[in-house]
Amino acid sequence: RKEVEQDPGPFNVPEGATVAFNCTYSNSASQSFFWYRQDCRKEPKLLMSVYSSGNEDGRFTAQLNRASQYISLLIRDSKLSDSATYLCVVNKPSGNTPLVFGKGTRLSVIA
């Protein structure tokens, strides 16, 4: 099982749609979880951290399911500007690598 696994997409959705991404992780001892957004040819930027109790920021909701070892990102009322690649990031409690990045899920919001 890969350390962090995401559906690469692309997810093509119309404006206003609700879209959800899942990400699975392999290390049950992981403690820190993030969603980053990366626009084409730009650097990743933190979208939101994912807390055990789940958290919401405007149209974005992140959830953590420790039992099944996945995190999710829900985007409501999609905007054209939401088009980007969404990277799932999980910490690795053992070994050198502090954070492990997924390959990302590509979202295209269409007018």
Place this chain on the structure above:
Amino acid sequence: DAMVIQNPRYQVTQFGKPVTLSCSQTLNHNVMYWYQQKSSQAPKLLFHYYDKDFNNEADTPDNFQSRRPNTSFCFLDIRSPGLGDAAMYLCATSEESLAGGNDEQFFGPGTRLTVL
């Protein structure tokens, strides 16, 4: 604004010609990272510095070296670039505590390396 700065933004080098990429930060973070990212792939960690302690990933080629002369600056040296080293190189910083867990990483805009 506090930030992570990378220079140059675009670098062209010849096969086998050494190249140095630079990163500086005004965030005063204790950890600095270098990632390699190729098209449609996840950022791949090459190495990171926790203060002055260097941590190399097991699969980072010897061709890649790094220096961190002070808190603010970190350099990536590619001794003999090959065609396969063409990629975006991202520098990131974070403030980590020994207590564990990981905090947000702040990324620079990246240096896009072309090898001819």
